Amino acid sequence: MDATEIHSQMIEIGEKARAAAAELAYAKADRKHAALIGAADAVWKNRAKIIEANARDMDYGREKGLSPAMMDRLMLDEDRIRGIVDGLRTVAEQRDPVGDVIAEWDMPSGLHIRRVRTPLGVVGVIYESRPNVTADAGALCLMSGNAVILRGGSEGFNSSQAIHACLVEGLKGANLPEAAIQLVPTRDRAAVSEMLTMTDHIDVIVPRGGKGLVGLVQREARVPVFAHLEGIVHIYVDKSADPKKALDVVLNAKTRRTGICGAAECLLIDRDIAEGLGADLVAALKAAGVRVHGAEGIDGTVAATEEDWGREYLDMDIAAKLVDGVDEAIAHIRAYGSNHTDCIIAEDSAPVARFFERLDSAILMHNASTQFADGGEFGMGAEIGIATGKMHARGPVGAEQLTSFKYLVEGNGATRP
Template identity: 80%
Template sequence: MKDIADISATMTELGKRARAAAAQLAFASAEAKRAALISAADAVWARRGEIIAANARDLEFGRDKGLSPAMMDRLMLDEARIQGIVDGLRTVAEQGDPVGEILAEWDMPSGLHIQRVRTPLGVIGVIYESRPNVTADAGALCLKSGNAVILRGGSESFHSSGAIHACLVEGLRAANLPEDAIQLVPTRDRAAVSELLTMTDYVDVIVPRGGKGLVGLVQREARVPVFAHLEGIVHIYIDKAADPEKALRVVLNAKTRRTGICGAAECLLIHKDIADGLGADLVRALIEAGVEVRAEGLSGSLPATEADWGKEHLDMIISARVVEDVDAAIAHIRHYGSNHTDCVITEDDAVAARFFERLDSAILMHNASTQFADGGEFGMGAEIGIATGKMHARGPVGAAQLTSFKYLVRGNGTTRA
């Protein structure tokens, strides 16, 4: 284990190299970036034996460390999962290139022609936990958007991430792009994370990928902007004008399709006029589907307690509460929500409009499953995560959201009066 002074020097060196690579990448051609990703995909497939061998070392380390079966599963790579990584790289390769896109242009009476053009952010730090595939996903999205990236994987996936990273570097080399465009922190020492979070000269934004513990730590300690969400406390309000069939379909999908993702429903708010009818039907259907319903004003599996409001269950559990009307639902969501994704089920357009207008979650939905909260389902291609901040990237963060812009102004010897 290296000492802290070494770590600091190592990270500064990584930062300098990333900054230099970013300056080159900012005007790398779309074709070169595409070619690098295709070559990286080829390399991952060609070197899958090597990757699986590296993964075996990580699995052994994980077993010795006593990782839970869920964590061991997240860590594990086999040919099918490596095929997934290859497909992911190819998908990002074939997406449109966001850099240089003209976002707006106009003429001024002074004679100036003004364009607003997409540019990369610069250097992105990505901090993730046990899934080694994030190495490829995050590396690819950052490269596509013209950013240099410093990847800091979980200590459990150290060897797997290293093997995948070697393939990304092979892709960069094949396309004549700077190898420092995608760097992997070469130590398991946790001091490297603290360094990365405070390297304001070399890092423009941090993206944490992982659980609430990791994201909270990053949000507290980072001295650079963070694109993230801490929790997805997703609410569904069932209005008195809800279509019962749509409500049942959407709620069951939103809760049970996958319970561990940030767009999974965590709390039902039910209009008092339909509590005994549709409300009771919803609770029954959820319980039949194996969901524990912690209810207030309804008979559920269990009575709800204060701790159930604003709770991200991430499991086959849902909180449910009877509310006075849409305004009470809005008030509940403002108080207990996380500004991630919230949904209204109603056939009354005025109620939907009020819900859309008076809430400010990154994603608001009407008569649709909250499980659609996903960059792919939004048509953005791959995503690096979902952000709930007000600044810059918000909602699903894909390649286009990893960019900034600049103004290009053209005159003809034009001077200001």
């Protein structure tokens, strides 16, 4: 299609989404529940077709030369499809946030005022590699009463289509508008540019992908954006850390899945334990196949350079540095972090309190793997992304975070003097 055809197609999609959003705003919870359970059943029933579609995407990804981390994000097998099904079911069982009374009060004038949750309207989601985002975003937007326009990455085109067909099957079965969850039917990047300027049709854009995609969206979008640019995740190991906890947490945070935004990218070690636990941590990482970019005093795989600080590897690499206590760790994270997720490993409560008080990342952790930085692990069923900004949503964006609010004001003939 040429640019004119894509523009016309996107406007049509936007108009359908806006109409669907108006209907979803008052859809009953039982219909949303039925749609999500129906979608989950359809995904499992069609898992062979989804895996077949994913195989074509994997071939396409190899031809494009995607990195191992990106290929891992792209890949679907039966276990991951089971995860998609479980995510859909978990969201289905959540309490519907629409209409929740956030606050309620009476005024001397006789007014009774309620602040209640209401959908945002139409959400645009632009994502790379991860076809599971098709299901996660569709489910969360539906539960929160929003219509969604999904634009998956070219590498996951076939997988996303197969999953989207299951979501539509669920909508049909629940007698909800099919346009509530739409998938842009083209790989052409012009569709992304269109979405970023569709202020009459889209209320918020959520980008899920690498620095290039998210940076592009943040620079060019005229529609408001929920985004994080990078997951530059730090772990600080305090001198009071329990050795076993530290080894378990650091290894899991780095090696469980290196390609996700919650993977640890920088290890900060209290200088007082450099020759004991610090050396053991570095040795364990190297033994696990991690390339340790070590600063002075650390026996790394390679010497760290200035470029290693503030770097999101998304691979079997980690930067490592000795620091003089929690305050230097905090200063380093402030200088090089991305306000995504940071962790302290310590048994002494004082440095933990200081770490929590003086850092303002969206997620701060104590003695827990940063791989838990995920909406599903927070009890949200799934997430549409992790927002690191400070306006509206922050941290994992689940159904509740995809709502705004309105005021319902009631009187009994009240007049203002």
